[in-house]
Amino acid sequence: MSHAPLPNPRDPAADADALDPEAMRQPLGNAWYCVGRSAAFAGGGRASAKTLRAVELNGEQMVVGRDAEGALFALRDRCPHRGMALSRGRFDGEALTCPFHGWRFGTDGRCRDVPTLSASDAADFSRIAVQRFPVRESAGFVWVNPYLGPPGLADVPALPALDFEAAGACVVELEVEASFDLTTLSLVDPGHVAFVHDSWWFRPSKALREKVKHFAPTPHGFTMTSHATTTSSPVYRLLGGAPAVEIEFRLPGVRLERIAAGAKRVANYTYATPMSHNRTMLTNALYWNMPALNLLKPIARPLMRQFLTQDQQVLQHAQKGLDRKPTMVLFGQGDLPSQWYFRLKREALQAARETRAFHNPLEPQILRWRS
Numbered sequence: 001m002s003h004a005p006l007p008n009p010r011d012p013a014a015d016a017d018a019l020d021p022e023a024m025r026q027p028l029g030n031a032w033y034c035v036g037r038s039a040a041f042a043g044g045g046r047a048s049a050k051t052l053r054a055v056e057l058n059g060e061q062m063v064v065g066r067d068a069e070g071a072l073f074a075l076r077d078r079c080p081h082r083g084m085a086l087s088r089g090r091f092d093g094e095a096l097t098c099p100f101h102g103w104r105f106g107t108d109g110r111c112r113d114v115p116t117l118s119a120s121d122a123a124d125f126s127r128i129a130v131q132r133f134p135v136r137e138s139a140g141f142v143w144v145n146p147y148l149g150p151p152g153l154a155d156v157p158a159l160p161a162l163d164f165e166a167a168g169a170c171v172v173e174l175e176v177e178a179s180f181d182l183t184t185l186s187l188v189d190p191g192h193v194a195f196v197h198d199s200w201w202f203r204p205s206k207a208l209r210e211k212v213k214h215f216a217p218t219p220h221g222f223t224m225t226s227h228a229t230t231t232s233s234p235v236y237r238l239l240g241g242a243p244a245v246e247i248e249f250r251l252p253g254v255r256l257e258r259i260a261a262g263a264k265r266v267a268n269y270t271y272a273t274p275m276s277h278n279r280t281m282l283t284n285a286l287y288w289n290m291p292a293l294n295l296l297k298p299i300a301r302p303l304m305r306q307f308l309t310q311d312q313q314v315l316q317h318a319q320k321g322l323d324r325k326p327t328m329v330l331f332g333q334g335d336l337p338s339q340w341y342f343r344l345k346r347e348a349l350q351a352a353r354e355t356r357a358f359h360n361p362l363e364p365q366i367l368r369w370r371s
């Protein structure tokens with residue numbers, strides 16, 4: 001990450017700086033990342049090894065689970081004794097037992113017992129501990145912050161939340177062999193939609209049309225508002241009339257699309273999670289408040305998967321090109337949101353370094369492009 005001043009997004013010479021390959025590869029360290037559906041983390045008395053899940057987050061191996069009381073925990077998936085994966089061990093709802101020599105750890109990470117110690121052995125295990133990570137639950141998902149640095153000002157982007165009571169939800173998760181940044185850019189990139197997402201059900205018309213959208217800064221990102229959308233997409237038509245659509249992008253890699261038509265609500269949330277270098281999890285969650293839509297679930301899932309697979313395929317091929325030469329040319333107003341992503345990220349890193357609050361560097365703006 002360079003310390004250069006914020007680049008002028010209209011200055012092509014500044015693009016090279018904004019896209020410093022080193023910054024390109026580092027996801028924000030101090031942020032919440034989605035690590036799976038709440039329902040995937042069993043527990044609450046059902047004490048078995050099934051309640052432990054191995055999770056890869058930003059290059060860190062973690063074991064995430066839920067204790068007998070239903071409280072979530074996230075620990076480094078590494079026994080301090082010989083490095084064994086604790087996720088391979090047993091969990092009784094209270095403590096994890098390492099399958100190698102039976103050391104036991106509480107869900108707070110502290111060593112509780114070394115069963116092989118003789119009663120006459122003076123060795124003290126109480127100071128042995130496994131690293132613990134903060135974990136939360138929101139919008140039906142589990143979120144972990146992998147940050148291990150010095151405690152600074154906790155000005156981290158808010159967790160995505162639902163602003164209505166969901167009658168149902170449909171979730172698709174897809175692993176993408178591409179960097180976190182490249183994958184996250186696809187969440188704010190209007191230019192790829194016509195070319196990548198060209199399925200009949202999403203985009204019946206192949207013609208590019210002029211788009212004018214209003215953008216405004218939000219606490220850790222920006223929103224795009226388009227009231228009375230004119231889109232011909234059957235997905236929107238399903239809601240009837242001309243729904244109001246608001247799309248928010250939020251650091252670290254969260255896209256929140258909120259669709260409202262009268263009392264009908266649909267939320268299409270997408271989360272990018274860095275697993276390791278050049279491997280990113282894309283999670284797409286569709287929520288609705290009309291019970292009748294639950295009937296469409298078996299149809300919605302394969303369509304969502306097809307949509308996400310289109311992103312996955314193109315991102316994986318683009319990543320190969322970026323591996324050969326890690327530069328991009330961000331061009332025209334349709335690429336401004338991509339530039340904003342880097343400005344927001346840069347500001348988040350700078351704010352953390354200076355132990356100060358995040359100041360959104362973006363201004364309200366109208367963008368025009370064809371898609």
Ligand code: FES
Nearest residue numbers: 079081082098101
């Ligand atoms: S490696 Fe875990 S107890 Fe030995």
Ligand SMILES: [Fe+2]
Nearest residue numbers: 186196197311
């Ligand atoms: Fe896409």
